[in-house]
Amino acid sequence: MTGTVTHTQDTTLFSALLGARRRHGGKTIAVEDADGQKLSYDRLVLASLILGEQLCRGSRRRETIGLLLPNVGGLVIALLGLNAFGRVAALLNFTAGPRNLHSAINTALIRTVVTSRRFVQVAKLDSLIDALQRETTHSGQPVRIVFLEDVRAGIGMFDKLQGSIRSLVAERFHRRQRMALSDPAVVLFTSGTEGLPKGVVLTNGNLTANSRQIFAHANGALSPADIVLNPLPIFHSFGLTASTLMPLFNGLKVVLYPNPLHYAEVARLILSSGATVLMATDTFLNGYIRAAKPGELNSIRLVVAGAEAVKDDTRRRWAELGTEILEGYGATECSPVISYNLPGSNRFGTVGRVLPEIETEIVPVPGHAEGGRLRVRGPNVMAGYLTSDNPGVIARPQDGWHDTGDIVTIDDGYITIKGRARRFAKIAGEMVSLSAIEMLASRVWPQSKNVVVSLADARRGEQLVLVTDATGCSLDALRERARLEGFSELWIPKAIIPVEEIPVLGTGKVDLTATTALAKQARGRA
Numbered sequence: 001m002t003g004t005v006t007h008t009q010d011t012t013l014f015s016a017l018l019g020a021r022r023r024h025g026g027k028t029i030a031v032e033d034a035d036g037q038k039l040s041y042d043r044l045v046l047a048s049l050i051l052g053e054q055l056c057r058g059s060r061r062r063e064t065i066g067l068l069l070p071n072v073g074g075l076v077i078a079l080l081g082l083n084a085f086g087r088v089a090a091l092l093n094f095t096a097g098p099r100n101l102h103s104a105i106n107t108a109l110i111r112t113v114v115t116s117r118r119f120v121q122v123a124k125l126d127s128l129i130d131a132l133q134r135e136t137t138h139s140g141q142p143v144r145i146v147f148l149e150d151v152r153a154g155i156g157m158f159d160k161l162q163g164s165i166r167s168l169v170a171e172r173f174h175r176r177q178r179m180a181l182s183d184p185a186v187v188l189f190t191s192g193t194e195g196l197p198k199g200v201v202l203t204n205g206n207l208t209a210n211s212r213q214i215f216a217h218a219n220g221a222l223s224p225a226d227i228v229l230n231p232l233p234i235f236h237s238f239g240l241t242a243s244t245l246m247p248l249f250n251g252l253k254v255v256l257y258p259n260p261l262h263y264a265e266v267a268r269l270i271l272s273s274g275a276t277v278l279m280a281t282d283t284f285l286n287g288y289i290r291a292a293k294p295g296e297l298n299s300i301r302l303v304v305a306g307a308e309a310v311k312d313d314t315r316r317r318w319a320e321l322g323t324e325i326l327e328g329y330g331a332t333e334c335s336p337v338i339s340y341n342l343p344g345s346n347r348f349g350t351v352g353r354v355l356p357e358i359e360t361e362i363v364p365v366p367g368h369a370e371g372g373r374l375r376v377r378g379p380n381v382m383a384g385y386l387t388s389d390n391p392g393v394i395a396r397p398q399d400g401w402h403d404t405g406d407i408v409t410i411d412d413g414y415i416t417i418k419g420r421a422r423r424f425a426k427i428a429g430e431m432v433s434l435s436a437i438e439m440l441a442s443r444v445w446p447q448s449k450n451v452v453v454s455l456a457d458a459r460r461g462e463q464l465v466l467v468t469d470a471t472g473c474s475l476d477a478l479r480e481r482a483r484l485e486g487f488s489e490l491w492i493p494k495a496i497i498p499v500e501e502i503p504v505l506g507t508g509k510v511d512l513t514a515t516t517a518l519a520k521q522a523r524g525r526a
Contacts, residue, residue, distance in 0.1 A: 012179050012204040014048065014084040016211070016249045018170055021045060024224060024251035031248065033256040034269065037073040044077065045170055050163035052081025054151045055114055061177065064088040064187060066105060066113035070123070070258035071234055074148055076244065078114060079234075083185055083204070084170075086177035090187040091235040094123065095505065096197065098131035103196045104189045109392040111137050112144045114151075138391055181205035184383060184394075188237055188332055199386030200332045201394050202237075209379035210335035211246040213355040221302065221343050222277065224251030229275035229300075231260040231284065237336035238306050243279045252277070260284045263291035271296040281307040282314050283449070283504055285325070289317045297321055304328055304340060307509050309417070313447045315348070327351050329415060333402045334358075335380040339415050350414040355380075361401070362410065371409035371418050377401045407433075437464065437491055444481045445470035449502045452493060453516045455523060464493040465519040469502055497522045 011019060020030070026042035039047065055078060059065060065082055067089050069075040082089045090108045092101060105113070113132065120129055132143045166173045185204040189197040215222060228247040232239030247254045255273045257266055260280065267288050270278070278300050280288070285305060289297065303318060306328045315325050328340025329351030341352035354360055358378035365372050377400045384396035407418040419435030434452040441450035448470035454462045466478070473496055482492055503514035 011208050012083060012174070012181065012183075013185050013207060013245070014080055014174050015171065016208050016245075017041070017045060017048070017080055018174070020249050020251060028251070029253055031073055031076055031254050031256065032273065033071070033073045034258060034265075035072065039073050039076070042167070044080065046163055046167045047077045048081040048084050049166045049170065049173075050081075050155060050159055051077050051151065052084045052087075053159070053163070054155060055081060055112075055146065056085040056087055059087060059112065061086045062088060062179075062183060064090050064108045064110050064184075066090045066092050066108075066110045068092045068094050068113050068115040068119075069148075070094075070119055071230060071232075071239070071256040072119075072258060073256065074116065075234055076248075076254075076256075078148075079186075083179070084174055084177070086179040086183075088184045088187060090189075090199070091240065093189060093197075093233070093235045093505075094125060094128070096189070098128055098135075100189075100197050101128070101132060102135045103388050104199065105132070105135075105143060106138050107189075107197070107386045107388045107391050108187050108199050109138050110143070111139060111141065112146055114146045114148065116148045118149070179204065181208075182383070186240070187386065188235065188240070190332065196388045198388075200237075201383040201386060202335055203383050206335045206380050206382060207241055207245055208249070209357065210241050210337055210355075211249045213357055213378075213380060214242055214246045214337050214340075215250045217340065217342070217353075217355045219342065222247075222250070222252065226252045226276045226302075227255060227274055228252050228277045228279065229255045229257065229266070229270055229273060230279065231257040231262075231266050232280060233260070236307075237332040238279065238281075238330065241335050242304070242306070242330075242337055247277075261287070263287035267292035267296040270300060271298075274299050276300060277302045277304070279304045279306070281305060281509070282310045283308065285318065286311070286314045289314070289321070297323070302326065302343070306330055306337075306340070309442075311442065311446060329417065331402065331404050333382045333397075334376060334378075334404075335382070337380075338376055338404075347414050350411075350416045352415065353413040354415065360410065362408065363403075365407060371407055371416075374404045374406050374408045374415070375401045376404060407435075434464070437466070437493065440482060440485065440491075441466055441468065441470075441478060444477055445473060448473075449510070451502055451510050451512070451515050453512070453519045455516070455519060464491075465523070466493040466496045467499060467502065467515050467519055468496060469499055471498070473498055495523070 021041035027040050029038050030041045030044055031039040065087055067078055079089045090110055181204050184201045186202045187199045189199055230243035232243050234240045244254055257269055300323055303323055303325045305325050310325055310327050318325050326341040330336035330338045339352045339354045358376055361375040362372040381402045384394040409416045419433045437452045438450050448468050450468045452466050479492055503511040505511045
């Protein structure tokens, strides 16, 4: 068991913002977005108090309000505004589809969803909004859709004057909302790849603690002189905490971009903003460096990668620019960051050392001689889950421990991911790791994304199918590599399905549901 605990006082999100304003100056630019909106700490506090009151009208203290918005300044204002008035923000994944969104709304007992007409139009979400409005909430009433444009149009001089007065006594005003560290601040939702999405309830203490842990672990590698570019959706915990709240609370300017898949646009924004730190997934990092024109990425000195393993080819391409990728690891349930590598002690193939204040425990797993399932405990571990079969009721982790479901080894404090405990198939009675086969395939086709899915099989119970964007791939090549590495024949996929592109979620992770559907369709045509 490891972990060093410090005793720095946590705060609410809005109090952490006020603390950052005191330390770094109210006139300092804290947030900038792709529309050119620049928010100083003073303006962010003022806007949060004005907009927050408008969004909270008709709601109760600690009620959960949905935010369906892209990475723009308005989303940060709305999030902090809800927190300032003691409400909980549910950050909704607008790529999840009507079924999952409606499930999320009912699971978290959401009556109101805040969005933007411009966003709905640009993202072509009209049918999604119409579908949500046709559905009823847990209370039997239709979902109330609030458009930011309407709210802003209704803000008068009195509202602005009242907000200005409150901003002068913001700490005293916020304390009157009686929001505690242990109170929920945010609800995020799992992707729903194994069923309906679960709500992950993160408290004020969870998010401020993880922001503090990330910055402290950097040990001087991050400073207020840095500019963090965040193209990751804030409805994903990596985009929320590591790429938005952590820099915001520690004096680093955050530059937001609304779509991580706009590779060329992100590269141009890096150049124009002078960004020095980029946090992204392997998929996105590969896209940016392929799309960038000479010189556009030169200001980036640190790249922190998470959510999926970094491929050797991606690492090599960034290294040619003189930029080292620091691979990290986390889970939404942990707010999310658990570990990451650092400059000067970057150990490739690992996800770095554990952050301060986090305890770890490795539980043996039958069939795995090396390593075991990782459990973690610390101030960043979630309050608990919300589930569709028990809406609004938080199922808390036992004794504060979260089981990550990941098979890991820890050597000299460095974590190495060996696979997912839950990603197994039973073939002819033998448990087979899908992650291990994906790693095998990646050694055959290192520049490609490889995903193994399990389909029902009448004879063996399950059959394995490899879905890959590799060109010229063959089962013979995979079999030969498996033979050389001593893999059993049972571990070889029955078929390979080449695709132009592996489906990914808005977070950059593989969309296992869509990939499995592709495999089923291909088998049906065979």
